[in-house]
Amino acid sequence: MSKAKKQELHNFPTLPKTPTGIMGLDEITGGGLPKGRPTLVCGDAGCGKTLMSLEFIIRGAMEFDEPGVFMAFEEKAEELAMNVASLGFDLNKLQEEKKIKLDHVHIDRSEIEETGEYDLDGLFIRLNYAIDSIGAKRVVLDTLENLFSGLTNQTLLRAELRRLFHWLKEKGVTAIITGERGEGKLTRQGLEEYVSDCVILLDHRVINQISTRRLRIVKYRGSLHGTNEYPFLIDEDGISVLPVTSLRLEKPVSSERVTSGIPSLDKMLDGRGFFKGSSILVSGTAGTGKTSIAAYFASETCKQGKKCIYFAFEESPQQIIRNMHSIGVDLQQYVDNGLLKFFASRPTLYGLEMHLVAMYKMIKRFEPESVILDPITNLITVGSVSEVKSMLIRLIDFLQEEQVTVMFTALTLNTIISDQTDEGVSSLVDAWLLVRDIEYNGERNRGMYIMKSRGMKHSNQVREFVITDKGLDLVDVYLGPDGVLTGSAREAQILQEQTGEVLRDYALTRKDREILRKRKVLEAKISSLQTEFESVEEELNKISQEEQLIKNVTDKTRTEITQRRGEKG
């Protein structure tokens, strides 16, 4: 008893799941379909029920080593094999390898007469035999509802179906049952009553002439699951479901920096450029040089030997290469050495989801360091603002996970810069550069500033954005007494200042010379005074010497006279 209890405890935390192997579906369901239980996949005709269930079987056999039985009530085995051959699956080979068993149940009302009591044991035996012959873990019944059109005894059918689902559970196989969507109900025959564990609804809608397939998990007993409608696609790789947003916000972040390719722009961004894996929005009015900034960024990425994908929605690659040549950016060399990949498509070529998936795939395959979308505003032609936004959210989400730096360009239609813009992505992006026109004094100039840049100190200054044939540069705008000056007004102001300086210099030197002269005069005066003083001094000296001499001589003569008188007397 304690053992049984332990087992129960052990089984309690998570419902065992069977991965489908279908891209994206396992993420939404948190690991796959409920193991050993039936799942109902329903939807309108042509919504991809059969393909989804067939892919479940094929991937099970190929990727998870779980053989599967596909019981088809609609299509013949050969038709099914043909249908998936276009997706690159070889059903016949898988059948030969005993990994898959296809069984076509043909029910034709015209061939069948009903009389008296019967049951569907034949079907059970067939299914059982098919399961046992290959040791199947997965079963698909597509579309069980065909039984209802082939047989008249509905009450009996319902009872038998209930028995069938019970039997499937007992058999422990993970099953998909498909059902056609009915009026006001999930399925025409109310199959959802019998399948209570997991119900997936597929849908195919055409809005504005663009079709989108969607998937929703109506219920999934005992498991956490995404509840949104998720767009999905059928292409050459089968079905791929794209989670609208991942359920959690747990993405790796990097503090590594990438340069924008414009040194003066890097200087505005804390001197080191953008964060790796961040998203950058460059918005501005027409002709402000958004594409040039993007091309610079692409070229810089490639210059460092890293890969870049350029998604162009407006211009052709040749056009971009030619145009960028004129500002001294040679993109052709990087295209030639395989570092730069252009991917140009008209937005209206297909729906947003297709665009997204195409990008997903390109990015997955090419593994670029950075990605450019130029311009995202053109996507609005194929979807509403909210749709474009949701698509971009998913793209940013995905890119962040892959640590790919992305640069979007966006065209703002009005010249009045409003803070809500650009398909509402401004709140999603990490850095937002705004290029705007400054019209003054009969000319248009470009001003650039950083609206936001998360996680770094950035300049709050408006810089003049100059495009020359040598490239892009940012110049400090002139802040004069008349306000901000750009373009030729700035040049004129600078010239004027230079003239002023020359004049001032000249004035200065003249004054210097005058001082020099004054000093010379003064010095001359000092020396003449000194000479005068010397001569006076000499004069004075001479007098005193004479007096001394006289005194000496007088003294001498007096002594002589005294001597002489003494001799006489």
Add this chain to the structure above:
Amino acid sequence: MADEKYELRLYVAGKTTKSVTALQNLKKYCEEHLKDQYVIEVIDLLVQPQLAEGDQIFAIPTLVRKVPEPIRKIIGDLSNEEKVLVGLNIRPA
């Protein structure tokens, strides 16, 4: 048509009441209407499940008229004689 024998195959799954009733009914009708013109083969799918696919069996019991062509199927315990005879094309509808 008269010289062609009826080849009938009855699919059952074990000895259930329905199967036994069906076989009894079938034998009775054949004796009455097709004396010496028929062969009945009883296939127990519990013993030979692999045969279910070939004749597109999903319900039990199922009676299959292999010959004469075209193949006809009657499902159920064959309790309605009229329907069985019409279904087997023994009696025109």
